[in-house]
Amino acid sequence: MAMTAKTFDYIRQVVLTRSAIVLEPGKEYLVESRLVPLAKVHGFATLDDFADAMTKAPFGTMHRQMVEAMTTNETSFFRDIHPFDALRKTILPEIIARKAATKQLNIWCAAASSGQEPYSVAMLLREHFPELQSWKFSFIATDLSNAVLAKARSGRYGQLEVNRGLPAPLMVKYFTKDGTEWIIRDDIRGMIDFRELNLIEKWPQLPVADIVMIRNVLIYFDIATKKQILKNIRSMMSPQGYLMLGGAETTMGLDDQFERVQVEKGVAYRQIGATGAGRVNVAA
Numbered sequence: 001m002a003m004t005a006k007t008f009d010y011i012r013q014v015v016l017t018r019s020a021i022v023l024e025p026g027k028e029y030l031v032e033s034r035l036v037p038l039a040k041v042h043g044f045a046t047l048d049d050f051a052d053a054m055t056k057a058p059f060g061t062m063h064r065q066m067v068e069a070m071t072t073n074e075t076s077f078f079r080d081i082h083p084f085d086a087l088r089k090t091i092l093p094e095i096i097a098r099k100a101a102t103k104q105l106n107i108w109c110a111a112a113s114s115g116q117e118p119y120s121v122a123m124l125l126r127e128h129f130p131e132l133q134s135w136k137f138s139f140i141a142t143d144l145s146n147a148v149l150a151k152a153r154s155g156r157y158g159q160l161e162v163n164r165g166l167p168a169p170l171m172v173k174y175f176t177k178d179g180t181e182w183i184i185r186d187d188i189r190g191m192i193d194f195r196e197l198n199l200i201e202k203w204p205q206l207p208v209a210d211i212v213m214i215r216n217v218l219i220y221f222d223i224a225t226k227k228q229i230l231k232n233i234r235s236m237m238s239p240q241g242y243l244m245l246g247g248a249e250t251t252m253g254l255d256d257q258f259e260r261v262q263v264e265k266g267v268a269y270r271q272i273g274a275t276g277a278g279r280v281n282v283a284a
Contacts, residue, residue, distance in 0.1 A: 003032060003047040010051050011035070011066065018059075018067045019144060020200040020225040034069045068145040072220065075113040077165035078120045082266035083215070083244050087121065088128050090263045091242050095210050096129065098240065103135040106207040106238075110199065111217035112141035115152025115192075116161070119184055121213070122191045123174050138207045142197035153194050155184035199229055203236070210238050216246035223254065230255040234271060243269040 003011075011031055012023040023031065032047065039050035042062060054062055078084050095105065109118040118141035125132055143149050162171055162182045175182040197203065199217070212233055218226050230251055233243060243258065244266075245251070251258035251269050258269040 003028065003051070007048045007051040010055060011047075011070075014054075014063060015067055015070045018063070018200075019071060019198065020222070021070060021220045022222055023070070031070070035066060038065055038069050064146075068147055071145055073113040073145070073148050074216070075116045077116045077162070078167075079117065079165060079215075080247055081165075082264065083213075083268075084120060084124055086244075086263035086266040086268060087211070088124055091211065091268065092125075092129055095242075096131070099210070104137075105132060105135055106138040106209045107140070107211045108206060108209045108213070108236075109139075109141040110143075110197070110212065110214040112143050112149075112152060112194070113145075114148045114157075115141065115155065115194070116157075116165070117141075117213065117215070118152070118192050118194075119155070119188065120165075122188050123170055125191070126174075126188060127170070137191070138193070139191050140193045140195060140206060142195050144196065144198040146196060149194050149196060153189075155189045156181045157184075158182075200225060203232060206236050208238050208241075209236060210241045211244070212237055212241065213244045215244060216249070218245065218249045226254050230258070234258070237271070239271055240274045241270070245269065 008023075008028050008031060012027075015021050015023055035047055035050070039045075039047050042050065042053075044050040044053065050062075054066070057063075099105065107121065109121065112118050118139065122139065141152065143152070156178070157175075158181055162175065171182065174185050174188055176185070177183075195204075199214075200221075214229075214233065218229065221229070234255070234257055237243065242263075243251070247267075250260070252260065257271055259272050261268050261270055
């Protein structure tokens with residue numbers, strides 16, 4: 001079910017327009033591996049037939065499923081542990097001390113995929129900061145894919161998924177076994193509001209965030225899109241908030257209003273001029 005160059009060009013253009021994900025020449029194998037199963041589901045013998053049908057129809061379910069199939073949903077519990085150590089040891093204690101009077105905490109986890117990252121944060125909060133249960137609390141997790149959001153909302157994970165990064169004591173404490181799956185406790189699932197949000201489209205009104213986690217997603221965008229997303233993030237962050245990116249990502253050369261700060265063994269970004277108790281040091 002190999003595809004023609006015309007089909008590849010059509011697919012890459014739709015994916016770019018709808019998600020800003022750049023499919024460079026040479027990624028044909030990736031397109032085929034992800035879209036052949038989808039084409040078969042819709043009854044098409046070849047990707048060329050699948051693409052031809054989409055060119056003749058307005059943007060709809062098939063197009064959306066195609067774009068979602070091309071997004072990368074690699075994730076795991078407590079992925080790259082250093083950011084979570086930074087949250088536990090430095091960032092959250094600083095925010096809690098600074099906001100003791102208002103007792104309001106807002107967190108946004110973007111590109112949340114199937115939920116392992118936000119659930120990791122939720123377990124960390126429940127495990128180490130029980131005082132937050134009496135605070136006004138907003139924890140929004142977003143993704144552009146309805147399929148992965150449905151999985152995230154279900155809180156159901158297979159054995160291989162819970163084996164990736166989830167400490168055994170937390171699995172026993174916060175999950176229940178159901179056949180071959182593990183289901184996260186209702187009270188942990190209830191902490192998070194999962195919503196659909198496409199980072200390159202107009203953003204809905206979101207609470208002013210104290211912590212923004214948008215990890216391992218900017219790497220898929222071109223420079224102009226990265227700049228726009230970072231600008232949008234600044235507009236909805238608290239002036240003293242923390243931005244957490246993936247290990248291979250940075251604001252340097254993209255947004256000069258952020259500064260890189262070393263937090264424990266990890267890195268975060270704050271708006272230049274941010275002050276507050278427990279201010280971390282700018283990394284060398």
